[in-house]
Amino acid sequence: MSVEDFHAWLRREGRIVIVGASLAGLRAAETLRAEGFAGSLTLIGDEPYEPYDRPPLSKAVLLGKASPHRTELPRRREIDATWRLGVAATGFDMAARQVRLADGDAVEYDRLLIATGVRARHLLHDPRISADAANLTAAGADGGAAGMGGGEETGLPPSFIRLDPPEHDRLRRLANRPFGPPHSPHRIDSMRDELAEIVAGLLDDLVGATEIDLVDQFAYPFPVTVICRLLGVPREDEPRFRSWVDPIVAGLDPDAGGDTAERRREAQEARLQLGMYLAGLVEQRVREPRDDMLSQLVTGHGDDGRMTTMEVLSTAVLLLIAGHETTVNLITNGMLTLLRHPDVLDRLRDAPGLAVSIVEELLRYEPPVQLVPQRTCITDIEVRGVTIPKGSRIWLALAAGNRDPERFKAPDRFDPDREDIQHLGLGSGVHSCFGAPLARLETQIALSTLARRLDNPRLSEDPPPYRHNAVLRGPRHLRIGVDRVRPRPGRH
Template sequence: MASTLYKQVLHPDSRPHPWPLYTELRKEPVSVQDDGTCVVSGYDEVSALLRDPRISSDRGKATPDSRLGTGVPAPGTAPTFLVRDNPTHDQLRGLAQRHFGPPARPGFVESLRPMVEELIRDHIDHLTGRSEFDLVSEFSYPIPVRVACHLLGVPPEDAATLGHISEEAVSSPEFLVDPHDPEAAAARHHAQQTLADYFLAHIERLRKKPGQDMLSRMIHDDGPGGPMSLPELLSTATMLFIGGHETTVNLISSSMLLLLRHPEQLARLQADPSLAAGAIEETLRLEPSVHLRPRVAVDDIAVGDHTIPKGSTVILALAAANRDPRRFPDPDTFDITRPDTSHLSFGSGIHFCFGAGLGRMEGQIAVRELTRRLVNPHLSQDPPPYRPMADLRGPSALRITVDGVRPA
């Protein structure tokens, strides 16, 4: 059974309710699959491996026939810092970080709050007079895409087209039942190349006419170590665009799904809007946007009584770890006042999520305003349909009925 559990997790039929499979995976410190992939699901074990230097994010260190050996970057791009080890990781991440957050721009993310609040207010206003709508297409999806475009100086009119292309580009072969599926690979490569072509032209536009956006600053960076090379700029821009919205779309949708499934928790948030932060953290723990992270073992690693052999593909099951009863009391219970929400949904160590602060802000404002302004909201369908990816799991649609929309 253990050798097939991971494939069951990856199968689209498991998307609405993967939790029993994760429970089975947690029964072993390391669940070895029939292709040699090692899946680690316990909280303590995943947390330790996220910070272990014997675990690499560099897919180039994987064997060609492994799950991680199937992905290649688009021509003309370089691997992003997400799939680099130190010292290259810290160098590239640092060049991006100094235009996004501390120490160089400590107040930048917070300065985006008025823009995020305006976007959210306007999109809720557009729901006025409706009795039913799809939250994903009309709210959860467009807002993070617009924020990502703002960060990178992308014209708002390009947001929808780029967002839909990114859904194909982000499909990771290691999270498909068949990582060598030629049709999936062709679609993924086409989308990645399309995004790369767009950002190549966009970078050239910003070279000639820079704005105040993050990408313009990276292009014209005259600080230590800068600027990035063109392939590095290209892959970083594409990664920031995809990473800047894909996970936040899931976070907003999943948070509302959980609140509408648990009316007593929704009522607590409506009575005390300051609980929005707790609602987002509990959503990140219980229904994380990122379920699985891939790694390569660059040395033999003992995990419990099992040794992960050097060269193995390792899958860290963040979503399973977040529901580990050894770490969280009543782990399957949704409680927005839970005192301990030390989830692993943003990772840990050097690869801790680059945009965690911005994603939290967008999620908190979204659930606070949605629960304040929507009158008597209910789910029209439960479970909702889900996006196909097993790693970036979230509803593809979330139909909600309301009695009305309160004015801002």
């Protein structure tokens, strides 16, 4: 389904039934209304109450151990919709276009949405859900092939995130040899001092400032510097490759509006140009290998053989982009959340080790990747009594799964002390985030250092301006006022 078709689908009159009256269902209904749908809207759920959208009062607040800052009482969400609550949907009749209910009743629909976050993890692990762009194209959908995964229109083969096993597994194992266990088990942990030095240097440059843009001056240059060093890409070439990365990332958004064909063409051209740039670096490494991942991708081999030159280029494009884009958002979302929860920021300042649990809760509460839009059913799949036909395009809303009240207690509360933290912030299954250990460590070091060195940080605007991208969520700028940026310990 193209973006134009999707918007036309939203705005058509008729009857839309949403199966799943949790927060995921409520937000789907809100989106439909916001996008202009004016027809009949019905939400069906087995819970007897409407969902609330608020951070509830916690025990810590009630006992006076935590600040009630930005805490709201429960409130009913007003939306023009019919609620069928306290009765489960047991299936549907595609011929009659009816949802069957447990009480024997039926609700007619013209279009049907299944909004259930609790099933997202199961679908991420389900081998009947394909990530292969060829299956998406065969199903008659726009494969979005110009995104990070790539496509044949660019002259590069798809990277492993757009492939299914066993080919996915072969390429991922080869890419992982210089990056993590079992062949390089200490690669990420050994970077702690280097990462801390990069963070310290960026903040040294801000000493004397009373207002900073966290994105432009910290959250972006930090992971870019890291991935450039890992891959062996010259850091001074950042302005050059950023001009290609931006349209590639924009091409990931399935709902960006505008001229879809032109946006797709720009993304394909940018991926080709980035591939050609990296090809020059790969040729250098063939002649003169160095201690970097590009050299190891070119020269490495094992039980899976070795990558072809085109596979190296496709993998390098993926790692360069994914190696910094998601981390920029994670760091920025993290600082924004901490500034909205100053009691947690104070705790982190006094106990840097708290950064580990803070980052895990951030990955649940405000994940950098909101949804995975490029999946296809390769056979009929039943989800809660509803059959999704073979060839259907599926969007997996990771953010909704992270806030599903059937899975998490008080899902809209930011709680670093949460014990049950099996989130989807870095995906799950065979396509879980390749760089997850690095992203976690970068964000832990970044947030704990910011907490120590920024005196009285405060938001200059709330909410900040956000990037226009449905897949990658994060502020475009995050302007913070400070009394001062502390000098590095031992320096004055």
